Amino acid sequence: MNFTDRLIAKVKEKKSHVCVGLDPRLDRIPDKIREEAIKKYGETKEAVVDAFLTFNQGIIDAVKDDVAIIKPQMAFYEKYGYQGIKAFEKTVAYAKKQGLLVITDAKRNDIGSTAKAYADSYLGSSSKSDSLTVTPYLGSDGIKPFITHCQANDKGVFILVKTSNPSAGELQDLELKDGDRVYEKLARLVEDWGMDSIGDKGYSSVGAVIGATYPQEARKLRKIMKHNYFLVPGYGAQGGGAKDVVPCFNQDGLGAVVNSSRGIIFAYQQEDCSNDYQQAAKKAVLDMKEDINTALQEVNKLTWE
Amino acid sequence: MNFTDRLIAKVKEKKSHVCVGLDPRLDRIPDKIREEAIKKYGETKEAVVDAFLTFNQGIIDAVKDDVAIIKPQMAFYEKYGYQGIKAFEKTVAYAKKQGLLVITDAKRNDIGSTAKAYADSYLGSSSKSDSLTVTPYLGSDGIKPFITHCQANDKGVFILVKTSNPSAGELQDLELKDGDRVYEKLARLVEDWGMDSIGDKGYSSVGAVIGATYPQEARKLRKIMKHNYFLVPGYGAQGGGAKDVVPCFNQDGLGAVVNSSRGIIFAYQQEDCSNDYQQAAKKAVLDMKEDINTALQEVNKLTWE
Numbered sequence: 050m051n052f053t054d055r056l057i058a059k060v061k062e063k064k065s066h067v068c069v070g071l072d073p074r075l076d077r078i079p080d081k082i083r084e085e086a087i088k089k090y091g092e093t094k095e096a097v098v099d100a101f102l103t104f105n106q107g108i109i110d111a112v113k114d115d116v117a118i119i120k121p122q123m124a125f126y127e128k129y130g131y132q133g134i135k136a137f138e139k140t141v142a143y144a145k146k147q148g149l150l151v152i153t154d155a156k157r158n159d160i161g162s163t164a165k166a167y168a169d170s171y172l173g174s175s176s177k178s179d180s181l182t183v184t185p186y187l188g189s190d191g192i193k194p195f196i197t198h199c200q201a202n203d204k205g206v207f208i209l210v211k212t213s214n215p216s217a218g219e220l221q222d223l224e225l226k227d228g229d230r231v232y233e234k235l236a237r238l239v240e241d242w243g244m245d246s247i248g249d250k251g252y253s254s255v256g257a258v259i260g261a262t263y264p265q266e267a268r269k270l271r272k273i274m275k276h277n278y279f280l281v282p283g284y285g286a287q288g289g290g291a292k293d294v295v296p297c298f299n300q301d302g303l304g305a306v307v308n309s310s311r312g313i314i315f316a317y318q319q320e321d322c323s324n325d326y327q328q329a330a331k332k333a334v335l336d337m338k339e340d341i342n343t344a345l346q347e348v349n350k351l352t353w354e
Numbered sequence: 355m356n357f358t359d360r361l362i363a364k365v366k367e368k369k370s371h372v373c374v375g376l377d378p379r380l381d382r383i384p385d386k387i388r389e390e391a392i393k394k395y396g397e398t399k400e401a402v403v404d405a406f407l408t409f410n411q412g413i414i415d416a417v418k419d420d421v422a423i424i425k426p427q428m429a430f431y432e433k434y435g436y437q438g439i440k441a442f443e444k445t446v447a448y449a450k451k452q453g454l455l456v457i458t459d460a461k462r463n464d465i466g467s468t469a470k471a472y473a474d475s476y477l478g479s480s481s482k483s484d485s486l487t488v489t490p491y492l493g494s495d496g497i498k499p500f501i502t503h504c505q506a507n508d509k510g511v512f513i514l515v516k517t518s519n520p521s522a523g524e525l526q527d528l529e530l531k532d533g534d535r536v537y538e539k540l541a542r543l544v545e546d547w548g549m550d551s552i553g554d555k556g557y558s559s560v561g562a563v564i565g566a567t568y569p570q571e572a573r574k575l576r577k578i579m580k581h582n583y584f585l586v587p588g589y590g591a592q593g594g595g596a597k598d599v600v601p602c603f604n605q606d607g608l609g610a611v612v613n614s615s616r617g618i619i620f621a622y623q624q625e626d627c628s629n630d631y632q633q634a635a636k637k638a639v640l641d642m643k644e645d646i647n648t649a650l651q652e653v654n655k656l657t658w659e
Contacts, residue, residue: 125471127471128474156489159429166430169433170433186489188522188525190521191519216495217493218493225531231525
């Protein structure tokens, strides 16, 4: 089944557009987990990785009833070399076993047989990850090898179009001779690249990353990329609210998953939150889910039928 | 010592602007190496990785007198999960032990603390890699964390500006309202980003990737980015010749390292080449070195003093 059809089924099952980012950082993991890992492995990379896995499994257990998809950020695993990659692989396997979908946030990009090698890693038939974020600077040579894998293996990609960070506009907003911005021109390419892989629900396996911090641009992009699912970072810690993500959705009440990482997995460190990291994460997810669903009710008619 | 000063010292020692890309592919590695690995580990990922390492060490031994720097392409290692990363790490360690510099070609990109995590991996004080390729679509938020590490740890980055592939222009060549192309605008940013890390020889730790397949654009870019070292892919297998890479150099006969991957490491599979992969690689490197040095002699006065 097409990746977006699988995603939509899961979104409806969980009644949730929330994606949880699994970005573990050693200094923010609960002391108890860290100390137990050090007891087992000493102060080594193995201990870090053991702590990451225990932490991630705890988060997955806590949020799995209320999210469709999780998004591990590769950088935080890669930082610990091959041991880190092992923790990433085990995290993905655990999430899949718990019935969640997975976006690997690796922003990979290359061309030809090199892009194919990345696609083999993350979107191959034996890869557990369901989808991958991809950076478009190399043009279609750098995108098509990923799309080929999406079609063959029912996987998805999310191409960076308009990112959530303050300097996003330095290249993305440059104004072209014909009046378009760079991100708009790219959006038209993304729409095209996805036309051969549209699923039963009308969405392509080729998605786009659109920051919650730029709602006006999101509104324009939603019109250009009618058939592309959006992955929306920037909610919560980066400043985007539920009203800001509404323009990322279509009239069918679908079309976007909204990510929060720190705001959920480290919620236990915030004031007025439970000290239990699992309870705090669960509450943060429930609040976010409700926040987005309420904002959407005001503008469209998704009934979770 | 600044990364470019270290690079230039090595280029002069070897009298060579050649960079060898270490992109191992299982189906192109000599049968003997593959069979011995399978004998040790069976038909497993461990065998693949063992074969990669043996092959890479053989290439490094064969070319080390005539190249300053090597460039492993992460995708080919990542394809084999954590075992692949182990082979990558051991390859880099071996290259360093043999006195070579290393560019990790991973085209990483992200923002803030995530970019910092990537920088920790590849440009940290304990990282063996000397430099990293980086993709600029996120703007300066996605570049500065890498530059901070370059300055603290004498490492380098090469930012994709004008890549060697056929579809490079889809985004990179878009014409802006003010008459610049996107790649020219980016080149001006790259020049700026490098101004705080210029070494004794006048080159910044912030380099640029400029394809050998676009010599006219390279000529323009050399003028905009006077202080940036170029990493030039696209020589050989992708169609660029020695004359095409000349515009990437400055009048001092420096300013670029030219990469070839398949054309060197799999030279033994070409007609008229030695069947011994090490001998074939050595000859291919010597030919390429001579080819570039001869082309450069015609236009500038580098005397390898």
